[in-house]
Amino acid sequence: MKKQMMRWVLGLVAFAMVSIGGMTAQAASPMVKIGGVSVERSFLNIGTYYQATRAAKATVTYYKTSKPDTQYTKVITLPKGTIMSGWIIPKHKLAKGQWGNELSLVDGNLNYTLVNQGAKKGYLASGVVSYALKKFKKVKTPAYMPTYSYGDLxxxxxxxxxxxxxxxxxxxxxxxxxYVELIHQNKRTNSDGAFAGKPSSQAKIVKTKVKGATRYLYLNTKMKGVKTTRVGKKSAYQYRLALKNLHQPQNLSSYDDDRGEIYVFDSLYAVGGVTYYTLICNGSDIED
Known part of the structure; x- marks a missing residue:
């Protein structure tokens, strides 16, 4: 599932690169080392983050879990301050024959309640796009996001x-x-929707402190199924979740006759003391 998502993401980036100013060539990407292996920096999960300076409309595509090809769209409002990771797809033909730019984000990038509230029964959110680019500004990667990760552990x-x-x-x-969400696998849907369902537990991150390899996420409520430590009694920072980078990259790379070396790396994290992994790199010398 995560590898399918990355192919979709890389496809968006490639489309954007080809479309800008009619350019067809891409400048060589600088190299970085992961676990002693040199890979192109563009293979890393490095998103660009945008924050809504005002309430902004966004169009969400929903698919039927029992029949993914059955879809519908709905317009929702992203509250002021909403941060989303994605790419600006240059001017192209939009709905109703109009032309314009589009801000498209990675699936699962926003919390479940925001994008799925009011969805038809049996449907889940898939793609989210916004055409109100003037209502967004580029911001730094939020401190609570794991390094080179889109947030799924x-x-x-x-x-x-x-x-x-x-x-x-x-x-x-x-x-x-x-937000922090704990989601159990739904085996009754397709692989892409296995972790797209309603969280069994969730909390809003109200503050983040980074100390060494650990991110301390201060939450507005206690979570079930994830170890949170109570650090206060009355303030909004009553509970804290420790997210520690174990700095043990897992090299899952392989070789393909058509694509050459395929670089895949996962990174290990301790989430509340329990080990999880997250995809941090996916790319090849010859992209599909």
Whole structure:
């Protein structure tokens, strides 16, 4: 599932690069090292973050979990201050024959309640786009986001990274707009929707402190299924979740006759003391 998402993301980036000013070539990406292996920086999960300076409309596509090809769209309002990670797709033909730019974000980037509230029964949110680009400004990556990650942390250690995602029982999702969600796998839907369902527990991040390899996420409520520490009694910062980067990148790279070397790396984290992994790199010398 996570690898399918990354192919979709890389496709958006490629489209944007080809479309800007009619350019067809891409400048060479600088190299970085992960676990002693040199990879192009563009292979890393490095999103660009945008914050709504005012309430902004966005169009959400919903698909039927039992029949993914059955879809509908609905316009929602993103509150002022909402942070989303995505790419600006240059001017192209929009709905109703109009032309314009489009801000498209990664699936699962916003919290479940915001994008799924009021959705038809049996449907889940998929793509989210906004055409109100004047209402967004570019911002730095939020401190609560894991390094080179889009925020999905899968339960399991080094061994689990080499198994199918279908074996994962649950994920902890750090959303771009500052929520922590615990989501259990739904085996009754397709692989892309396995972790798109309603969280069993969730909390708003109200403050973040970074100390060494650990991000301390201060939450507005206690979470079930994830170890949170109570650090106050009355303030909005009563509970704290520790998110520690274990700095143990897992090299899952392979070779393909058509694409050459395919670079895939997961990073291990301790979430409330329990080991999870998150995809941080996915790319090849010859993209699809």
């Amino acid at each position: 899968y339960l399991g250690g080094a061994k689990a990274t080499r198994e199918s995602d279908s074996q994962v029982k649950q994920i902890v999702r750090i959303t771009s707009n500052g």
